[in-house]
Structures are given as structure tokens and as C-alpha cells.
Amino acid sequence: MREVCIVGVGMSKWGEVWRQSLRCLHTEAALNAIKNAGVDHLDSMYVGCMTSGLFVGQEHLASLLTDYMGMPGLPATRVESACASGGLAVRSAFIEVAAGFSDIVMASGVEKMTDCSGDDATTALAAAADQEYEVFHGATFPGLYAMMAHAHMEKHGTTREMLSAVAVKNHHNGSMNPDAQYPFKVTRERVESSVMVANPLRILDCSPITDGAAAVIVTTVDIAKKLGKPYIKILGSGIGTDMIQLAQRADMTTIKAATIAADGAFKMAGKTIKDMQFAEVHDCFTIAEIAVAESIGKYKPGQAGPAFLAGESALDGAFPINSSGGLKSKGHPVGATGVAQVVEIYKQLTGQAEKGRQIPNSPKIGMAQNMGGSGGSSVVHIMEVA
Amino acid sequence: MTMFSSKNWREYPHRYRLEASKFKKSGKTYFPKRQIDPVTGDTEQEMVILPETGKVVTYTVIQIAPPQWGDQSPYALAIVELTDGTRLMAQMTDCDTTKVKIGMEVRIEFRKVQAEADHGVISYGYKFVPKWY
């Protein structure tokens, strides 16, 4: 297996991007990444996208997107694992380069979510849950995570304040991120008086509907060195799945897929959670950040919430989480999220995070955890400075 | 989106009669029916009918609802552990959504789960109601 690294990253504008279509968003992020890496060609591309078919009626992205990138003919593959599609694209590119099939591969992700009504967006996102035994009965994604939250509160004594702490911290971080959709700070009071979506989750516990794309250039260490640009190494990649139905899982307070993905990535990297200095995790809802922090082994069950209240996950805390602002503040274009997490790890490890947002003392190693559905799948990457 | 009637019709054994798979090796029941016990890999099973009562293990109250249930929001959604240990998710109906809580006893009733506007097929199935007798 060859050593694999990331040599350049790119983002499109994120938010309600009324003037850009899916193809424009993706092209913007892709060209930014290519320029940032300084590569003169690609050997192939993996694009993560959850459900462009439901959001904008467009499938067959490999053809459409390579064409609009000015690279018709480029070998390209679209991958899907719900909201973990982006992480899966990074993993696919990693495998292709590690295996020696290709030398320069782009991993990208895109989702155009605002070209449909709110009801249609809810329906599209719900495609990541069990259609016949969850969605059929009126389950929504906030609803599924809300049930997880109630179970977590019941079993571990997790509180409303702990959920709020996640939102407050992530919006604080996001307020310094020029790419963030909602770069404003929120107070606990504001979170707890925001409109109820699915008890106990309020609108400020939820990640937004976002248009956006992200891309990274995955290559070998040799090529990265020749390019003379900052690069980081991918030490490990892991993926895990779990039963799609929340009701079927033995423990609804933990994300088993994330545990499996993290364990796989740690094993490949020859590292443990103790070696990690920071993380980007999939905070699609505030409870998710708590459950994931426990599932990847950073905290014992029930200990993440209290640790967050004590400030451990803050930028200057012992283990900063979601320095980007997370899905919560930065936005959550579902197919792009997993790639954007890697963009953030790249920026932090290469010291390029914006003023105020750079994690102190130049972190050397970090992880990105991306998740599909209510935890039915997860992808984890471990990255280290070169 | 149009809900094809075949998609619902196929699930009648589960939705109408609560048919489930009970695997021989583990003695565990899965709902809906499946071919393989995901834990033991066992394929030997018998069809069982789920019991009609159980307890709420977790819940939420959906305030912002998909269009099919817009007129019914807020509605509670619960995961219930039935008396045989099987868990399933469904809506809670005929209840004060502010009084739903973990541990609450419920009974399954046959209800209209959703319908495609005024013209399409009506989908029936199970819901939970608070157990009061």
C-alpha cells in the first residue's frame, strides 16, 4: 500500500446559493482544489452526493460534473452513503491511490438542496432512513435524533444544557469561518428558546439545509513533494455500518457504525484515540456530537456532555471538536460534508485556518468522522502533518 | 411523490397483522420478517405474531412534520418494546403529546397511517395508543 496524502483543497460558496446550480457549485470547488494543489491533470475522480435525483432531479453526476470541469473523458465515479457520501468519496480516492491504480485523484462532494420546497427536502433527506418502517410512520431526521437524545438523557442523564453547549461552541467556531453558512454566535438562551422541531431538539440543535461543494486532491507523497505545496498524510481510513432502523439497535445512545469506522481507521494508522489532538465530527444535530464523541472512544458513555460543558471541546480545550463550526454553523450540504471535514483537517494541520479559529500549538494529528442517516453508516479518516 | 400501491400492499403481513420472524437458534424475534438472524446468521425461523402491548423506550414529538401529517402535528413518535422484547417504531395517537414519556404503557391499534391526498391509496397499519384499560 502506498502512502497517500492530500495536497490541495477547495470549497464552493456555501449557503442558500440561489445563483448557482449543482454543476456550478461542484465546478467551483473542484477548480479551487485543482488550483490550490497546483496539479495539471487528474487521473480520476470520486464524487459523493446523497440524492441529487430527489433534490434536483439530476443523476449521472460522473458525466455531468467532469464535463463542466472541462475534463470530459475523466474516469469518474459517484459514491453514495447518505450523509457520509463525502467521506466515502475521500475513502474511495484514498484506496485508488494507495492501491496504485491512479496517482492523482480528486475526491469531491456536492449537494444542491434549496431548489425544492422544504417538504421535498425533508422527503429527500428521509430517504436515508428506513422508508417502510421509519419514514412511513412519520419519522423525520430531527425526529430520529430526538429519539436518540431522549434515550441518551434517560440512560446517561444528558441534559438540555449539554446539547446547547454543542450549538453555542460550534456557532462560536463558525463565526470565524468565512465558508460558514451561519457565521453568527448564539447563546444558550437563544438555542433553548428557538422553535421546537422534534422534542427535545430545537431548530438551533439542527444543521441547516445548504447548497455547497467541497473537493480535495488525493495523491502520493512523492507527487505532493514535487508540487511543493503543503500536504498532509492520510494515515488511516475506516468505514462501518449498522442496522438502518434505530429501533433495531441494541443501544440507541451509541453510534456503532462510528465505533467500527474509527476502530478500522485507528488500526490502519497504528494509532489510538489518545493520539488524536482534535476532530471534525458529524454534528448533524447537537446530540450527534455527544454520541459520536463517545462512540469513537474519546469519552466513556455519558461523559461527553459533561466534558463539553467544561469546555474540553472548545478551540482552546483539551480536544477541540468542530473547529470549522461543524455542520451546525458551517452548513450541511449532505454529499459535500464529509469532504469539507477533510478540508478543515487540512487547514488546521497546515496552519491555514482563519484568524481566531486556528487550534493553538499547531496540532499534528486529527480525525474526521462522517455519518450517514441516523448512524447506519460512518466513515473515519485519520490525518497527520507531513 | 406518488406512493405506488404495490409498495404498501407488499408490507400488509407486517402492517396489518404484525407478522415477525422468530429465529430458532437465538429465540429472538425480528420485525419486519427477515431471512437471516443478523446476530447468529441463523436462517431457521418461524412466523410469529407480535404481542399488542409494550412500553415506550424512547420518543419524540414531531412539531415540523412531513406533508402527509401536516394536519396532525404535533404528533408523538415512539420506539416501543413489546412484551416479547421486540422493538418497533410508530406514531402514538389519541394522546396528549406533552404527557408521553419513557416507560409509558401502550397498546397497538389499527389506524390510518397515511394517505396520498384525497385521491390516492390509503395506507393502514399499527399505531400506539396509551394503554388505559
Place this chain on the structure above:
Amino acid sequence: MAGIVGYGAHLPRHRIKVEEIAKVWGADAPSYKKGLMLREKSVPPPDMDTITLSVEAAKNALRRSGGVDPKDIGAIYIGSESHPYAVKPSGTTVAEALGATPDIHCADFEFACKAGSEAMFVALSHVDAKAMPYALAIAADTSQGAPSDALEFSAAAGAAAFIMGSKNLIADCLFTHSYMTDMPDFWRREHQFYPQHGGRFTGEEAYFAHTKGATSAILKKAGMKPSDFAYAIFHQPNGKFPQRVALEQGFTQEQIDPGWLAPTLGNTYSGASPVGLSATLDVAKPGDMILMCSYGSGAGSDAFVWKVTDRIDEVRDLAVRTKKLLEENVIYVDYGTYAKYRHKIKKNA
């Protein structure tokens, strides 16, 4: 003769009070309460319809049946004026939910408020003819009255189900009589949402003429008189009509009391006298004779003479009692909620 081997009812928990409806339309609630003897009525929530009520009532009937295998039920008949589909039977869904398919005959009946008793009549006939061991008859409605119409104060929802058989009876059906003429007292044309009626013409020549016609005919046939009965149930479009027809024919208030549900249930249309029978069986003693007489506009009455058997004491508490469903744990709704539940508010599609 054939008879009932299992019975059961189901009612919505929601109610609306006469005052709440009267308030909206500027109607005089005390005069409605006195004139129609109605205090409140049941309201089906949005996830309940004739099919769901039928399934739950039939399950209660099975619980009291002493272990009838649904596969042995040879026919399922549902009488209702509110079948959820214009085209597609209610009975198929109910039979599927009960596990009674596929070797079963099915038909949906419609005859205003007597569709349920028709279903009972035909089910009994099949068993009497030895065509099948059991036949299931269900009477169910989620009826609609036009806003501000007098019917709005009474149109309610409820269901009762009866498994007819020839062995192991709870109540033996000794006599039946049907009485029918062509009578334009109440109707709903195709594609119309609410029924229309002939106002006071629905009284003397319609309801009273037919219920009395059927009652006197069946009493003659049976060689019985009102005092031979422990209980009597008449169709109840409101509280007043069944009371008046009972008293005028020599029955007493005590005889109708257990099945006289309209004052707090409203008119459950096809379900009215069958739900009344279910409530009466809940309190009947072995050997009791029960008269039941339905009425459906259009118009006709089906009358039945039932003789309760010893088995009633074993089965009555194998399922929830009708009065418990009527009286306990009710949820009162305001007119706005009721209007929403009953699709009386215009919205964008």
C-alpha cells in the same frame, strides 16, 4: 337458529359537546339538548375511519368468540355509509387485517343507517343455510353532517362487530323481520360530501312508521309482547326518537337504558343499534330476551329477537365493554379541531 358467537365494539375517544357546535352557528344549545336529547357526540380523529373502527371492533368480537379461527370465517360484511373508498371494498382490508383471507366472501353494504343490521341479517342467513361455520357482520360509520345542519349535532362515529355461528352461542337469534318501503327522507347523491334530508318528514312517516312496522311484525311473528323482553334497542339518530318509539310501543326506559347511547355518543349511523346491542349484551344475563330494531333512511328497519345464553358470563369481560369506551378517558375537542379532523376546512391542495 344461528346466533352471535362473538361481539365487540370500538369507539373514538374524542367527543364534542353540543354547546361547542351551537356556539359556532348561533344555535340554541339548551333547545337542541332538550329537543334531540343529545349532550355530546363522538368524533373520529384523522387516523380513524370505518375500516380502522371495523378492525378493532372485529378483534374485540374475536376475543369473545372462544377462539374462532379467522380462517373459518366464510364471509365478511361491513355495513356503512362512510366506506373510505368509493370504489374498493372496506371488507378486504378488514379481512386481511384479521387474517381471514383468502377463502372468504366479502361485500360492503350500504343502506343509510341500517347497512350494519343488513350485514348481520345476511351473515345469520349464511350460517342458517349451513353455507359456512361463521360469518362476520360489522356495522361501522364515521358519518358527516353538513356544518350548521341539525345533523351536525348528532353525526358521530362508532362500530360494532358480530361473529355469527351456530355453536357456542352468546345470543341465539330466534326471529328476524325486515320492513321496507321507498321513502325519500334522507339521501346523499354521488360525489356530494354531505347528506340532505327532509327535515320533519324524517319523523312520523319515516323513522317511526318503519321502526313500528318492523317491531309489531316481529312481535307478532314471535308471539311476544314488550314485557317479555329484558332489553330493547332501537335505532338512535338522536336521544329522543328511540325513547319515543320504545315508550309508544309499550317498552320501558329500563329496557332501553343499556343500549340507549345516543345522548352521549351521537348517531353512529350504521353502528347505532348494533353498538347499542353490544352495550346491552355487556350487561345481559343468561336467558334474557333482547329486541333490536334498526332504521335506515330510504327506508327500512331490520328487527331481531335475541335470546342470551349462559356463555355471556364467560365472555363479556374478554374484551373491553362498550360503556367503558363510551364513558372513560374521553378527549374533548373544540369546534376548530373537530372541523380540521373532519376535513371541513378548505386548504390548498
